[in-house]
Amino acid sequence: MTAVVDMDAAIGFVVAHGDAVDRARLSWLRTGAAVPDEVLDAAEAGQTPDGGWPAVLDGAVGSVDATCFRLAELDDLGALGRPAARHALDWLAARQLPDGGWDEDPALADLAPEWARPGDPEARLYLTANAGFWLSVGGRDARAAGPLDHRVGGSYAGVVQAAAQALAVQLAPDGSWPSFVAVGWLSAAVLHRQEMYYESALIQGVLAERIPQLSPADVAWLAGTLRRVDVGEEHWLLVSARERLTRTQRSDGGWDSDDGHQFDVHTTLRAIRACRAVTSAG
Numbered sequence: 686m687t688a689v690v691d692m693d694a695a696i697g698f699v700v701a702h703g704d705a706v707d708r709a710r711l712s713w714l715r716t717g718a719a720v721p722d723e724v725l726d727a728a729e730a731g732q733t734p735d736g737g738w739p740a741v742l743d744g745a746v747g748s749v750d751a752t753c754f755r756l757a758e759l760d761d762l763g764a765l766g767r768p769a770a771r772h773a774l775d776w777l778a779a780r781q782l783p784d785g786g787w788d789e790d791p792a793l794a795d796l797a798p799e800w801a802r803p804g805d806p807e808a809r810l811y812l813t814a815n816a817g818f819w820l821s822v823g824g825r826d827a828r829a830a831g832p833l834d835h836r837v838g839g840s841y842a843g844v845v846q847a848a849a850q851a852l853a854v855q856l857a858p859d860g861s862w863p864s865f866v867a868v869g870w871l872s873a874a875v876l877h878r879q880e881m882y883y884e885s886a887l888i889q890g891v892l893a894e895r896i897p898q899l900s901p902a903d904v905a906w907l908a909g910t911l912r913r914v915d916v917g918e919e920h921w922l923l924v925s926a927r928e929r930l931t932r933t934q935r936s937d938g939g940w941d942s943d944d945g946h947q948f949d950v951h952t953t954l955r956a957i958r959a960c961r962a963v964t965s966a967g
Contacts, residue, residue: 689927690927690930690956694934695934695939695953695956696711696715696938698938698953699711699957702950703950705727706724706727706762709724709762710758710761711957713761714954714957714958714961715961720764725762728758728759728762732773733745733746735747736775737780740793747776747790749787749788749812749816750789750797750798750801752776752777753815753816755773756774756823757819760822761954765822774824774841778820778841778844780816785847785848785850786809786812786848788803788804788809789803789808800865800867810855810865811864813851813852814871814872815871816848817845817848817849817871818910820841820844820848821879824840824845845878846879849875849879849881852868852875853881853884856887856888860891862888870888870910871910873889873892874910874911874913874914874916875914878914892922893921893922896922897929900943901930901940901952901956902940902943902944902948902955903943904926904929904930905930905940905952905955905956907922907959908926908959911923912959926959927959927960930959930960940953940956
């Protein structure tokens with residue numbers, strides 16, 4: 686009999702160790718329960734006037750990487766249609782470069798981690814995949830300042846199409862890419878949503894080979910990302926990802942983060958998104 690993730694234990698871990706925002710994310714992921722306004726306000730706190738979120742507390746310069754991280758939290762709260770997320774998505778769209786990609790503000794050079802370092806080609810590809818992903822999924826809920834476009838990406842259809850092309854041209858013939866591993870699943874999701882199925886499938890083949898070596902945090906991120914763009918839960922890559930998560934779940938119900946135990950709840954929420962049954966939640 687195939688082993689399965691212990692969802693009850695995972696839920697218990699988040700309840701025991703998460704804060705109010707974490708527990709609200711859990712409730713929305715499980716049942717689509719309405720999130721209290723004070724929790725949403727806390728999750729949206731710190732946004733800069735131009736729409737991005739800074740990389741550090743009270744920072745004045747918006748960060749593409751930090752903004753994508755916040756959008757992921759807001760997505761788990763069903764809040765991509767709220768004004769803060771709409772403002773952030775507009776900000777991301779406006780920061781797209783002429784070649785279809787994204788880069789961090791040079792002012793963040795001394796603060797940026799390696800995956801978001803301004804001017805670095807690998808970081809640019811990661812930021813392009815991440816921003817392209819959130820504009821792909823957020824465009825369905827957001828209503829930007831411009832007219833609504835019913836193509837893939839909604840209000841940001843043209844932006845997302847340019848991002849997909851910028852990602853596709855970086856692929857090697859075997860489906861590999863010259864950047865961090867997360868670029869793989871983010872790019873596969875963007876390309877899948879753009880119906881560039883061949884390119885997405887090439888990447889998925891590479892990811893399948895890497896799953897046994899990926900950390901639990903990365904596997905949860907991979908699976909949650911692909912499910913967010915409606916890749917079916919019985920897709921062979923997602924089945925493999927769930928098997929890996931089953932083997933790496935701890936006895937307390939959680940999973941290890943790659944960034945320290947203070948982020949274990951975040952990783953566990955990602956695993957819950959990846960493994961949960963389909964509900965009214967996104």
